Amino acid sequence: MAKHHAFRTDIKGLISLFSQLSGQGYSQIGPLVRDGAIMLGEIQSFDDLAQGYTDEQAQGHYRIKPIPNKGLFQYAVGPQSFKQYLHPPRRKLWSTNGTNQNFTVETGDKPQKMVFWGVRSCDLEAIKILDRVFLEGAFVNKWYQQAREQLLIIAASCPLPSANCFCTSTHTGPKPESGFDLGVHEISGNNGIYYLIETGSQKGEKLIKKLQLQWASAEELESMERMIEKAASSMKKRFEPTEAAELLKKTLEHKYWDEVGNRCLSCANCTMVCPTCFCTSTEDITDITGEHSERWLRWDSCFNGDFSYIQGGKVRGSTPARYRQWMTHKLSYWYHQFGTSGCVGCGRCVTWCPVGIDITEGLEELAR
Amino acid sequence: MAPESDYAKVTQQTVQPDVWLPVLYTVQERKAENRGIVTLKLAPSEAEMIESIEPGQFNMLYAFGIGEIPISISSLWNSQQQLIHTIQDVGTVSKAFCNLVVGDQVGVRGAFGTSWPLEEAKNKDIVILAGGVGIVPLRPLIERILHDRNDYGKLNVLYGARSSENIIFHQDIISWQADPTLNFQITVDHAYSNWRGNVGVVTRLIGNANFDPRNTAAFICGPEIMMNYAVHACLDVDIPEDRVYLSMERNMKCATGFCGHCQFGPYFVCKDGAVFAYPQVKSYLNIAEL
Ligand code: SF4
Numbered sequence A: 001m002a003k004h005h006a007f008r009t010d011i012k013g014l015i016s017l018f019s020q021l022s023g024q025g026y027s028q029i030g031p032l033v034r035d036g037a038i039m040l041g042e043i044q045s046f047d048d049l050a051q052g053y054t055d056e057q058a059q060g061h062y063r064i065k066p067i068p069n070k071g072l073f074q075y076a077v078g079p080q081s082f083k084q085y086l087h088p089p090r091r092k093l094w095s096t097n098g099t100n101q102n103f104t105v106e107t108g109d110k111p112q113k114m115v116f117w118g119v120r121s122c123d124l125e126a127i128k129i130l131d132r133v134f135l136e137g138a139f140v141n142k143w144y145q146q147a148r149e150q151l152l153i154i155a156a157s158c159p160l161p162s163a164n165c166f167c168t169s170t171h172t173g174p175k176p177e178s179g180f181d182l183g184v185h186e187i188s189g190n191n192g193i194y195y196l197i198e199t200g201s202q203k204g205e206k207l208i209k210k211l212q213l214q215w216a217s218a219e220e221l222e223s224m225e226r227m228i229e230k231a232a233s234s235m236k237k238r239f240e241p242t243e244a245a246e247l248l249k250k251t252l253e254h255k256y257w258d259e260v261g262n263r264c265l266s267c268a269n270c271t272m273v274c275p276t277c278f279c280t281s282t283e284d285i286t287d288i289t290g291e292h293s294e295r296w297l298r299w300d301s302c303f304n305g306d307f308s309y310i311q312g313g314k315v316r317g318s319t320p321a322r323y324r325q326w327m328t329h330k331l332s333y334w335y336h337q338f339g340t341s342g343c344v345g346c347g348r349c350v351t352w353c354p355v356g357i358d359i360t361e362g363l364e365e366l367a368r
Numbered sequence B: 001m002a003p004e005s006d007y008a009k010v011t012q013q014t015v016q017p018d019v020w021l022p023v024l025y026t027v028q029e030r031k032a033e034n035r036g037i038v039t040l041k042l043a044p045s046e047a048e049m050i051e052s053i054e055p056g057q058f059n060m061l062y063a064f065g066i067g068e069i070p071i072s073i074s075s076l077w078n079s080q081q082q083l084i085h086t087i088q089d090v091g092t093v094s095k096a097f098c099n100l101v102v103g104d105q106v107g108v109r110g111a112f113g114t115s116w117p118l119e120e121a122k123n124k125d126i127v128i129l130a131g132g133v134g135i136v137p138l139r140p141l142i143e144r145i146l147h148d149r150n151d152y153g154k155l156n157v158l159y160g161a162r163s164s165e166n167i168i169f170h171q172d173i174i175s176w177q178a179d180p181t182l183n184f185q186i187t188v189d190h191a192y193s194n195w196r197g198n199v200g201v202v203t204r205l206i207g208n209a210n211f212d213p214r215n216t217a218a219f220i221c222g223p224e225i226m227m228n229y230a231v232h233a234c235l236d237v238d239i240p241e242d243r244v245y246l247s248m249e250r251n252m253k254c255a256t257g258f259c260g261h262c263q264f265g266p267y268f269v270c271k272d273g274a275v276f277a278y279p280q281v282k283s284y285l286n287i288a289e290l
């Protein structure tokens, strides 16, 4: 590999990075333990970050547990993704005051200046996909653009992928390759945990300079490579995204849709946890005087009943049709729309499906 | 120096206007077409206005405090400054629009979507098939063709309504019927005793149309089932499939490719449509609940 240098630090380097960023007015978002899961939230102090935990994931199953290793990144992704900060579950588009005869429109809130800590490679690639959706088409999502412009990304590689991870199949991990300001690798060495930090932008370089870290040694870089290879080879789920995209085009009337549709509860969990699902609805809320009204944008899901409603009924009234829409959009139509797959292999939809439906298994069924 | 990341690429983009913000318009005229269908003429309330709109395109119309719906442009006869929209009362928002009176204000975002491909229809015979309110997005197309009448061959307008009570655009119909350069045919599904015209599905009228199939473009809008039959009626008389165009309807919340509601196979109907050439949608039209 050509570009191969990184800085080395112990946890103190990360702590001073945290203080440096606090001084620059960033709202710092990162993984923390809440409700028995690794969630995302604002970190007020460095200690808020989840530390000394790993997770156990299976189809429809998730659990975290404390481990002796006091690392920061010894677990895979939890139910939430950074999507919720760039594309919030609810946000005010604008508000209006007046009457039917005469009203004025005022814009909603502006996004904050944020830093994301510990963005895993899959979620990093998911952000790049959202960039395509919201920035690179005929129209620009201005709120997203403003949030994105001010965003600082500290990515982290995954030492311990979960049993539902398949980023090696989607070519989105486990090592963050680009699109970050700083990339952190947590290595558990014989003498404790240390961190290798790569820079991915000029912003990142500036931050690192102030920390005055030493270069990583050749052996340390090698340990990092070994850790990543080990993580990659631990992933068992496998498929080829471009083949899946073609397969789905040919199987729109396969009997699998009825089978999976009978199990699926149409609960929309999979779309809520997916880091690339972007669908929304608008909502109008008017106060009791009728003179003040607000337009809100909120996440919606292709599994919801009214999602496809037009005069004359729902286009996709049945669950098999909705499941087919979700899976074919994600794995096939996405290429047509955005030039890439809509799946980054994070495994969340598999873990958080109450009945344990697994899209990688679905592909096997469809190929049969 | 570190390489420019994708992130840097993002930051270099110029700041865009907020696509969610509407432009304010005032209702200048209101005309009840029949029970439940109203045509509104809207004029910009202030200096800002929708830049231009083509036959087949639509705007997102916002009713104060109620919500927003996609509505196609229904006439371009007057001017580009005023917007003419015909709205059928089928839900909360459309009902609010039907109840508006002259002087009321509305919000408009647009123009969105693809337009009827008039360029490709030049020097060709034209067959227009409208089912029910499907006549609405087709009217500006008819107007445009009549305006540049010498650029096109024979013009056939075939219109099917549920019953005589559901017919709209009576004044246009009178002038179309009187126009020797236009073959206008109308039929109803259900006839009352006072109806003297054709009875039956609109696709049958194609037998009364006048065109050279090898040099014809067909434009279709109506309920999806009607469009399916209409496309096949066109293909049966040997109109080439890539000259058959139709306008699709799907749920729409944003019109900018952001909300996901309007998806139809690989397409976003709001930006890849609503007007499609038949070969684009051919393999998806017959799949139930797609
Ligand atoms: S489809 Fe499933 S595995 Fe793929 S990105 Fe979405 S949640 Fe993750």
Ligand code: SF4
Binding pocket: A263, A264, A265, A266, A267, A268, A269, A270, A271, A303, A349, A352, A353, A354, A355, A356, A357
């Ligand atoms: S696949 Fe699972 S998570 Fe998704 S809607 Fe169906 S039951 Fe819910």
Ligand code: FES
Binding pocket: B251, B252, B253, B254, B255, B256, B257, B258, B259, B260, B261, B262, B263, B268, B269, B270, B271
């Ligand atoms: S209407 Fe929102 S994506 Fe088309």
